Amino acid sequence: MINFRRALNPTQAVALSVAGALTVAIGFFPGGLGLREALLAALSPLIGLQFDIGVLLGSIDRLIWLSFLAVASAVLALFAWRSNQALLSEGD
DSSP states (O other): OOOOOOOOOHHHHHHHHHHHHHHHHOOSSGGGTTHHHHHHHHHGGGGTOOHHHHHHHHHHHHHHHHHHHHHHHHHHHHHHHHHHHHHHHHHO
16 A cells, blocks of 8 residues: 655655656647656656655646646636627627
8 A cells, every 4th residue: 555645855846846847848749748747757766755656746736737727718718708798799
């Protein structure tokens, strides 16, 4: 059984953040799909974390980012719809 109750020290957190940021700069994978998770998982043992924790952190990071994008998209779509409705009502 894997124990995921382990605190990250600042050095580990910075290393994982830098790895995540590097995947954004690499644009030949569509949306960095899978690259971020693979890089975080591969880097984890090098900074003293288990491989499984790296995979979990990469997946949670992707899930949080996609959730943020979904909410932002919904807000922008609602704003555009309301603007369109206001323009249509002014034209009447």
